[in-house]
Amino acid sequence: MTQKTRKNPEPVKRTNYHGLWYILFLLILVGLCGWGFHYYQNFFRPNVTTGDQPSAYIYIHTGSDLQVVKNMLSDHHYLRDMKSFEWVAQKKKYDGKVRPGRYKIRDRMNNIELVNLLRSGKQEPVRVILQNVRNPEELAGKIAAQIEGDSISILNLLRNPDYLREFDVGPLTVFTLFIPNTYEFLWNTTADQFIRRMYKERQKFWNDERLMQMSQEALDIPGVIILASILEKETAKNTEKPVIAGVYLNRLRKGWPLQADPTLIFAWNDYTIKRVLNKHKEIDSPYNTYKYTGLPPGPICLPSVSSIDAVLKYEHHFYMYFCAKDDLSGYHNFAVTFAEHNRNAERYQAALKRLNNH
Numbered sequence: 001m002t003q004k005t006r007k008n009p010e011p012v013k014r015t016n017y018h019g020l021w022y023i024l025f026l027l028i029l030v031g032l033c034g035w036g037f038h039y040y041q042n043f044f045r046p047n048v049t050t051g052d053q054p055s056a057y058i059y060i061h062t063g064s065d066l067q068v069v070k071n072m073l074s075d076h077h078y079l080r081d082m083k084s085f086e087w088v089a090q091k092k093k094y095d096g097k098v099r100p101g102r103y104k105i106r107d108r109m110n111n112i113e114l115v116n117l118l119r120s121g122k123q124e125p126v127r128v129i130l131q132n133v134r135n136p137e138e139l140a141g142k143i144a145a146q147i148e149g150d151s152i153s154i155l156n157l158l159r160n161p162d163y164l165r166e167f168d169v170g171p172l173t174v175f176t177l178f179i180p181n182t183y184e185f186l187w188n189t190t191a192d193q194f195i196r197r198m199y200k201e202r203q204k205f206w207n208d209e210r211l212m213q214m215s216q217e218a219l220d221i222p223g224v225i226i227l228a229s230i231l232e233k234e235t236a237k238n239t240e241k242p243v244i245a246g247v248y249l250n251r252l253r254k255g256w257p258l259q260a261d262p263t264l265i266f267a268w269n270d271y272t273i274k275r276v277l278n279k280h281k282e283i284d285s286p287y288n289t290y291k292y293t294g295l296p297p298g299p300i301c302l303p304s305v306s307s308i309d310a311v312l313k314y315e316h317h318f319y320m321y322f323c324a325k326d327d328l329s330g331y332h333n334f335a336v337t338f339a340e341h342n343r344n345a346e347r348y349q350a351a352l353k354r355l356n357n358h
Contacts, residue, residue, distance in 0.1 A: 046108035047080050055106045057124065061148060062188055066095040069118070078105065085111050094119050100148070102126060102187030125184040133302040134271070136174060143194060146185070153191035167199045169222075172298035176225040179205045180304050205305075213312040217249070222298075228307040229299035233262035237331055241310030247319050247334070256320075258289040266300040326351040 050056040056078065060069060066089060073079050088111040089095060101123035105114060128146045133139045136158040144151035157163050158174050169177050178198050185194070206221065214224055227248060231241050248258055261276040267285035281288065287296045319334040321341035326348045333348075335341040 044110050044112065045084075047084060047111050048078055048105055048107060048109035048114055049080055050078065050105065050107040053107070055104055058103050058105055059148075059187060060098065060100050060103065060118070062100040064098055064100060066098060069098060085114070088112055088115050092116070092119060100188040123186050123188075126187050128183045128185050130178055130183070130302065131180045131304065133175075133180075134266075135301075136171075139175075139178070139302065147189040147194060148187055149189055149191035149194055154194065157191050157195055167195070173222045173225075175229070175299040175302050176222050177202055178302055179308075180302055210309075210312055217312075217314075219311070223295055224308060224311050225303060226295045226299050228303035228311045229301045230258070230260045230262055231307040231310055232301055232303040233265070234260065235330070235332070238306045238310070240332060241307055242313055242315040243317070243319070243334060244322060244332070245311045245314035246317050247322055249314055250318070250320055252294070254320075255293055257291070257293045258295070260289045263287045263289045263296050263300055266296075324348050328352075328355065 056076075058072060058076070058078070060072070064072075070082065070086065073085070074082060079085050092112070092115045094115050097119050099118065099121035101121060102125075103117060103122075104124040105117070109117075126146050128143065130139075130142075133142065136155060140151040140155040140158065143149070143154055159171050161170055164170055164174060164177075167177055177195070179202055181201070183197070183201065185197070189197075214220070227245065230248065231245055234244055235241060248260070251258055264276050264280045264283065264287070265271060265273045267283050267287035268280060273280065281290045284291070286292060287300065289296060317334075318336050321335040321338065321344075322332040323335070323341060323344040325331050325333050326344075328351055333344040335344055
């Protein structure tokens with residue numbers, strides 16, 4: 001009996017799921033790597049460039065938004081890639097937290113470091129130097145060059161009697177509000193904030209010791225500052241300032257006019273005057289201390305601390321006159337009598353003639 005040959009069934013085709021999962025895993029891995037690289041590029045790759053310097057300062061004005069910041073960074077070429085900065089700024093929601101100020105950025109900072117710095121408001125303070133100032137206009141210009149407050153705003157406050165009344169000064173005596181020194185400010189300080197800070201500094205300066213010295217001589221703060229401002233322009237020799245202060249105080253006590261040449265220069269508003277002549281003494285001004293007795297109505301400059309302390313610690317003596325020495329050293333000869341003073345003046349004039357003849 002013949003057996004029938006049985007056909008082998010065809011093998012069932014199986015889907016290779018392991019291969020598919022492997023491919024899918026590779027695609028995901030590639031995607032994650034790509035996303036991670038993009039993330040790294042945006043967040044952590046150095047993006048700030050400050051040229052040849054290791055750092056730079058950027059100034060963000062009050063009221064600025066993200067677009068203003070981007071324009072400023074772009075104008076100064078501080079970023080290698082603006083789009084990556086924009087992406088990080090949006091992720092960190094910096095557009096709603098733009099803070100004004102002066103910021104120090106470092107070369108090769110990454111975007112997250114830069115945005116975190118700008119969001120924090122951690123400014124680099126500015127060192128504001130107050131010295132060698134003749135008038136409020138010059139003061140306003142110098143200060144505005146160092147803080148955000150503009151010169152017009154500062155000058156308007158310095159001229160506003162209603163505003164200044166709060167600080168016990170007026171437009172003519174406004175310089176009694178300031179003590180020359182170097183101060184640290186945040187750059188985005190306003191004109192009002194600047195003046196209020198100066199008032200606080202003045203209160204610190206006039207400590208118990210200085211107030212006691214002032215009261216012993218029956219002086220007040222405006223009087224001290226006015227006289228110190230004259231000293232400031234009368235001599236650059238700090239060792240002589242207390243002596244000259246004593247001369248002026250002797251004249252004031254006797255009701256004499258101060259006859260201070262620097263006040264005439266101030267009255268003429270002509271700082272090119274090197275020697276005061278008789279024609280300069282003819283000006284009708286309350287600052288003409290040849291014509292009017294007592295102190296002028298306000299300081300003629302912002303006096304240094306050395307000049308202020310020279311008034312408070314003036315030298316007690318009987319001198320009524322002083323004249324530049326004939327050695328042209330910048331120092332002075334002092335005299336009790338007018339005759340002695342004339343002899344000193346004649347020697348000085350002769351020295352000037354000899355100098356001009358050479």
